[in-house]
Amino acid sequence: MTRALRPDLAVIARHVAPGSRVLDVGCGDGALMAALRDESQVDARGLEIDPVNVATAVARGLSVVQGDADVDLADYPDASFDYAILSQTLQTTRHPDRVLEHLLRIGRHAFVSFPNFAHWRVRASLLFGGRMPVTRLLPVAWYATPNIHHVTIDDFRALLRERGIAVEGSWYLSNGRTARPGAANLLAEHAVFLLRG
Incomplete structure (x- = not known):
């Protein structure tokens, strides 16, 4: 089933220890939770803002509640999960730095994945077209996108250094395949980080 998952979710699924307790924040329709x-x-719980996605996940027999990562993560106790997961959601939060702090407080480890806004196609769209990009992976126009913080891999790495957050693993994806870490900020469409506070 992990083959049917989005590439960043497949990476996460391969690296979550069997039998773990997991909180999937921004879990969407629960695809990752169901696979885990x-x-x-895995004992997986989910938090999702979209009521349609919550209903879909619950219909799959998953334990998902409707909530907002910016607000509701503060209610979770410290170290209550082995892993806290935030996939393709960081850039949609109002306070991504605070959400990251909560993930690392709630989980012993945290997975974070996000689209890389420094990918060469995004850069080319801005350089040559002069407009915010609409690409295969960022398919929505600037005025309708849920992405409010345009983060790059290098931005995220800098935040981790500033906060003293340890990186246990990182994966960089382009066209669903792994890209080299050294050129990831230019060549990777997505990044996945495994963190420890």
């Missing part, structure tokens, strides 16, 4: 439950016997 079915393939690795």
Whole structure:
């Protein structure tokens, strides 16, 4: 089933220890949670802002509540999960630095994945077209996008250094395949980080 997952979710699924307790923040329709439950016997819980996605996840038999990462993560107790996961959601939060702090407080480890706004196609669109890009992976016009913080891999690495957050693993993806770490800020469309506070 992990083959059917979005590439960043497949990376996360391969690296979550079987039998773990997981909180998936911004879990969408619960695809990752279902894969973790079915393939690795993970006790997965979810937090999702979209009521349609919550209903879909609950219909899959998943434990998902409707909530906002910017507000509701403060209510979770310290170290209550082995992993806190935030996939393709960081850039949509109002306070991504605070959300990251909560993830690392709630989980012993945290997975964070996000689209890289420094990818060469995004840069080329701005340079040659002079407009905010609409690409295969960023398919929505600037006025309708949920992305309010345009983060790059180098921006995220700098934040981690500033906050003293340890990186246990990182994966950079382009066209669903792994890209080299050295050129990731230019060549990777997505990044996945495994962190420890």
